[in-house]
Amino acid sequence: xxxxxxxxxxxxxxCNSGTENSEETAPAKELSGKSVNSEAFNTSFENMLNxxxxxxxxxxxxxxxxxxxxxxxxxxAISAVVFSELTDTITVDGAKILTQxxxxxxxxxxxxxxxxxxxxxxxxxxxxxxxxxxxxQYDRAVVYQQFCPMxxxxxxxxxxxNISDIRNPYLPKTMLICGEVQDSVDxxx
Numbered sequence: 133x134x135x136x137x138x139x140x141x142x143x144x145x146x147c148n149s150g151t152e153n154s155e156e157t158a159p160a161k162e163l164s165g166k167s168v169n170s171e172a173f174n175t176s177f178e179n180m181l182n183x184x185x186x187x188x189x190x191x192x193x194x195x196x197x198x199x200x201x202x203x204x205x206x207x208x209a210i211s212a213v214v215f216s217e218l219t220d221t222i223t224v225d226g227a228k229i230l231t232q233x234x235x236x237x238x239x240x241x242x243x244x245x246x247x248x249x250x251x252x253x254x255x256x257x258x259x260x261x262x263x264x265x266x267x268x269q270y271d272r273a274v275v276y277q278q279f280c281p282m283x284x285x286x287x288x289x290x291x292x293x294n295i296s297d298i299r300n301p302y303l304p305k306t307m308l309i310c311g312e313v314q315d316s317v318d319x320x321x
Contacts, residue, residue: 166321167271173217174272176209181275183209184261185294191254191301192308196245203242203250210234223267230264251302255289262292262317271319279314282307290314 167174187202210231218224234257241253258277265275276293283289283302291301298311 168269168319169271170214170217172214173268174270176212176214177268177270178272180206180209180213181261181265181270181273181292181294184258184292187254188291188293188301189299191247191251192299192304194247194304196247199247199250200242203238207235207238207242210238218268223269226267227264230260230267234260234264251289252284254301255283255291258291262290265292265317269319270317271321274316274318274320276313277315277317278311280307280311282310 169177183202183206187199187206190198190202213231215224215227215231218227237253237257237260241250241257244250262275262277273294276296277290278293278298279288279290280298280300280302281288283300289302293299296313296316298309298313300308300310303310
């Protein structure tokens with residue numbers, strides 16, 4: 133009994149370390165400068181990010197049918213990103229490699245009906261998307277990388293969010309607010 137109580141206490145401490153400010157969202161920052169990317173690119177990239185966030189929200193809700201629809205929406209949004217609007221060839225090539233990896237991970241995610249298996253692909257997808265955000269220097273919104281140390285049997289896992297509030301897509305029933313903002317990309321001017 134003491135062992136179980138100790139484990140529960142450790143899990144609570146691990147999940148609440150760093151969540152003091154998790155209920156606060158970052159203040160809106162006025163966009164005063166010109167983006168390094170075109171409006172067409174920014175719009176298409178924002179649509180892709182929003183499709184990813186919708187997928188995250190559906191994993192939190194744990195509704196398999198809604199997760200499947202969100203996966204399909206993200207697949208379409210990825211293919212609609214206007215990489216031809218980027219001016220740097222090296223960036224375009226790197227972005228295309230990352231999106232190909234994301235598409236492959238989405239196919240793996242769509243191949244299973246088991247939410248825990250989908251979540252493994254979701255973590256890989258989020259890591260690739262985070263690298264893509266940095267690669268293309270997306271400068272129209274903050275992208276938060278969040279982390280739960282308890283996910284995947286205490287191995288930990290990350291995901292992306294457009295707000296600093298924690299809504300854990302890995303353990304939504306037992307540890308919805310378990311996690312912390314681990315990193316963020318904010319290139320807004």
